Amino acid sequence: MHPSTRLIIWLSLLLGFTSMVYFLSLPAHLPVIVTCVIVVAYAFISYRWFARHIPSPVGLQSTTGESARAYMILVAGLAVIVYKAYNIEKQYGHWDAWWLWDHHARYLQDSTYWRQLFTLNDEYHPDYPLFLSSLIAFFWRLTGTFNSLVPYTFSIFIAVVIPATIFISLHTRNLTIACFAFVVFAFSDAYHTFALAQYADQPLGFLYLCAFICLEYARQQKHLITVIGGLLGCCIWMKNEGMLLSLIFILFNARTLLANGNATRFAAGIIFPLSVYAYLKLNAPANDLVKGQSMKTLRLLTDGSRYRLIGSYFYTRLTDHALPATICAVFYGVYCYAARRLPGRNILTLIICAIGFALVYLLTPHDLSWHLNTSFDRVLFQLMPAFVYVIARNLCNLRFYTEGGQFQ
Amino acid sequence: MKSGPVNLCLLLAVVCSCYLYTLKFSQPGGQDKLIAGLAGVHQYLPPGTSIHFVNKVPPEPTNSREHIFFPDFVHYILAPAKIGQASKTWKDTTLMVLPANSTDSATAALVAGATVLWQNKDERYLYLLIH
Numbered sequence: 001m002h003p004s005t006r007l008i009i010w011l012s013l014l015l016g017f018t019s020m021v022y023f024l025s026l027p028a029h030l031p032v033i034v035t036c037v038i039v040v041a042y043a044f045i046s047y048r049w050f051a052r053h054i055p056s057p058v059g060l061q062s063t064t065g066e067s068a069r070a071y072m073i074l075v076a077g078l079a080v081i082v083y084k085a086y087n088i089e090k091q092y093g094h095w096d097a098w099w100l101w102d103h104h105a106r107y108l109q110d111s112t113y114w115r116q117l118f119t120l121n122d123e124y125h126p127d128y129p130l131f132l133s134s135l136i137a138f139f140w141r142l143t144g145t146f147n148s149l150v151p152y153t154f155s156i157f158i159a160v161v162i163p164a165t166i167f168i169s170l171h172t173r174n175l176t177i178a179c180f181a182f183v184v185f186a187f188s189d190a191y192h193t194f195a196l197a198q199y200a201d202q203p204l205g206f207l208y209l210c211a212f213i214c215l216e217y218a219r220q221q222k223h224l225i226t227v228i229g230g231l232l233g234c235c236i237w238m239k240n241e242g243m244l245l246s247l248i249f250i251l252f253n254a255r256t257l258l259a260n261g262n263a264t265r266f267a268a269g270i271i272f273p274l275s276v277y278a279y280l281k282l283n284a285p286a287n288d289l290v291k292g293q294s295m296k297t298l299r300l301l302t303d304g305s306r307y308r309l310i311g312s313y314f315y316t317r318l319t320d321h322a323l324p325a326t327i328c329a330v331f332y333g334v335y336c337y338a339a340r341r342l343p344g345r346n347i348l349t350l351i352i353c354a355i356g357f358a359l360v361y362l363l364t365p366h367d368l369s370w371h372l373n374t375s376f377d378r379v380l381f382q383l384m385p386a387f388v389y390v391i392a393r394n395l396c397n398l399r400f401y402t403e404g405g406q407f408q
Numbered sequence: 409m410k411s412g413p414v415n416l417c418l419l420l421a422v423v424c425s426c427y428l429y430t431l432k433f434s435q436p437g438g439q440d441k442l443i444a445g446l447a448g449v450h451q452y453l454p455p456g457t458s459i460h461f462v463n464k465v466p467p468e469p470t471n472s473r474e475h476i477f478f479p480d481f482v483h484y485i486l487a488p489a490k491i492g493q494a495s496k497t498w499k500d501t502t503l504m505v506l507p508a509n510s511t512d513s514a515t516a517a518l519v520a521g522a523t524v525l526w527q528n529k530d531e532r533y534l535y536l537l538i539h
Contacts, residue, residue: 003411004418070409071417078421085425091433091440095477098484106487113455113488120490148433149426156425164418171409 001217001224002168003056008161009210009227010050014043015154016207016234019131020276022138026114032141053223070171073179074164077186081160084192091148093155093198100125101132101200102151108137109146118284127284129277131238132200151198158202159195162209162385166392169213173396180324181392185385190321194381201378202385204238207231208245209385212346216393218256225262229269237273240287241382244356252349289364297363306368310358313372317380325384328391335398346390350383357383439481445530446485449503449537452526453489460502461491464510464518465533501525504536 018039025035092098103124107117120126132154139150163185170178185191195202211231218224232249235242250257257266300306318326336343343351357379364371436444453459463479482505483491491503502522506515508529515534522538529535 002409002414004409004414007411007415008418067409071413074409074414074417078417082421082425082428086428086432089429089432091429091437099480103484103487106484110455110488116456116488116490149430152429153422153426156429157422160418160421160425164414168409168414 001054001056001213001221002172004168005165005213006050006054006056008165009214009231010047012207012210013227013230013234014039014046015135016131016230016237016273017042017046018138019135020237020273023108023130023134023276023280026108026111029111032138035138036142049223054221054227066171066175070167070175070178073171073175073182074167077163077167077182078160080186081163081192084186084189085156085159085196088189088192089152089156089196091152093151093196097151097198100128101198102136104128104130104133105136105140105151106146108134109141111141115283122285122288125288127240127281127287128200129237129239129242130280131234132203152196155196155198155202158206159192162195162202162206165206165209165213166385166389169389170392170396173393177392177395180328181388184322184324184388188321190377191381191384194378197378199378200239201382204235204242204245205382205385207235207238207242208249208382209389211235211249212386212389215253215256215346222262222265225257225265226269228257229266229271230273231269233270233273233277236277239382241357241360241379244360245353245382248349248352248356252345252352288366289360291365297365300363306362309368309372310361313376314354314358317376321377321380322384325388325391328395329387332391332394344390344394346386347394350387350390353383441530441532442478442481443485445528445533445535446482448528449486449526449535450489452537453486455488456490457501458490458492459486459537460499462502462504462518464504464506466507501537501539504538506534506536508532508534510534 018035021038021042022032022035025032092102104117104126108114108130118126132151135154136151140146143150163182166185167178167182170181208231211228214224214228214231218228232242232246235246256262332347333343342348361368361372361376433440461479461482463482465478482503486503504518506518508531515536519536519538524536524538526537527535
């Protein structure tokens with residue numbers, strides 16, 4: 001794993017830990033300065049742990065010429081992201097940013113009345129996990145203001161590190177494909193719109209992407225299994241969908257994550273976030289989707305029009321927002337068919353995640369068109385970073401053969 | 409690629425974006441003006457308080473996103489005080505927002521019988537907290 005990828009993953013886990021510790025400090029009535037001390041101590045200890053247990057492999061260094069080209073692509077891509085962010089960003093983000101996440105943060109920055117959050121109406125979704133809100137609340141309380149720069153900084157950090165992490169992770173394997181994956185994000189208006197909306201969807205997508213990157217090295221570096229546990233725990237603490245994504249991830253990689261004594265390592269990573277999530281769920285009201293289920297929900301499963309509507313959304317949104325990634329996925333699918341092999345396990349994991357989302361829509365107690373209209377785009381972008389990475393990673397391994405020999 | 413320059417590039421990208429963000433939004437926009445207009449009401453609304461909200465701002469200009477967001481943004485600004493159901497007339501403790509050009513007689517008619525706890529006026533709105 002590239003040291004920069006390692007640093008980004010460490011930072012993501014640090015932000016997740018900060019959010020969880022701050023949330024736990026509220027019922028414990030800890031002064032914010034004590035939370036700061038705990039966070040700084042964790043940052044120091046975890047950084048040492050990362051440096052000691054997750055070394056960078058020596059065999060994956062690129063040549064000097066390739067390295068120079070990689071720097072140029074990285075700098076150019078980041079410049080495009082900064083430029084596009086400037087044009088697209090809104091001060092308070094999109095609707096849900098201030099209506100949900102920042103609104104929740106306003107409650108959480110108050111150490112006495114934070115529980116009032118759980119008495120809000122269902123339309124404010126008081127059951128939602130609090131990674132983002134708690135993190136924003138921590139910095140708001142620390143600075144003593146409700147500065148909109150705090151949520152923006154987190155959103156731009158995510159907007160920058162998603163394409164950068166994919167590029168950094170792949171550039172030593174195939175610079176062309178790494179560059180293409182970088183460009184897919186850097187030049188996409190849809191990506192910037194959702195990344196800078198200040199929602200929790202893109203951070204969730206980023207954490208899930210990091211879990212896939214760590215998985216690749218987990219067989220050689222067993223300590224990464226703890227990191228994967230932490231990342232999946234942060235996914236759960238980020239959004240309720242994170243639970244679905246994490247369960248599917250664990251299911252498909254149970255042998256790597258849980259067998260041969262790895263279960264303890266995995267549990268060490270996930271136990272703390274899962275406990276905080278459980279504590280939240282004990283205090284928060286039930287989720288509106290869960291509450292809305294009844295016997296008539298079963299009838300929704302046999303309604304063909306709902307399947308058609310969901311299918312049409314998948315088709316139109318994939319072609320509208322992610323055409324280059326979709327073309328690559330189709331290309332890879334054709335390759336798998338021609339080579340008579342199954343797609344990789346990671347791709348199957350993401351396909352099952354997409355089917356899982358489709359099932360949630362199928363069973364939604366809300367009006368289906370409204371639910372799809374208000375959430376489908378952002379849900380799609382939860383899977384997009386991991387999807388682009390996994391497809392690009394598989395394309396790095398492709399070799400095309402002609403009669404004259406091999407070319408790539 | 410070496411990690412030092414890569415990390416520096418990423419840091420610069422984030423810092424530059426934040427700097428550009430502060431430049432872009434250095435002048436207060438509509439939402440900032442709303443926050444400033446309601447800044448003084450917080451001292452009358454301890455966290456956890458629940459009040460009513462009456463919105464008397466006419467729906468214009470049509471299709472204005474700001475207008476659509478307006479009542480919900482007020483909810484956000486007042487948190488952790490809570491706004492209960494929106495009502496058409498005042499009851500108990502109520503925050504009332506009127507156009508800034510409302511006449512005194514019209515305002516007096518709307519708040520007849522109530523005690524004005526706090527009021528503020530900016531270029532667009534008149535804010536009244538009444539009981």
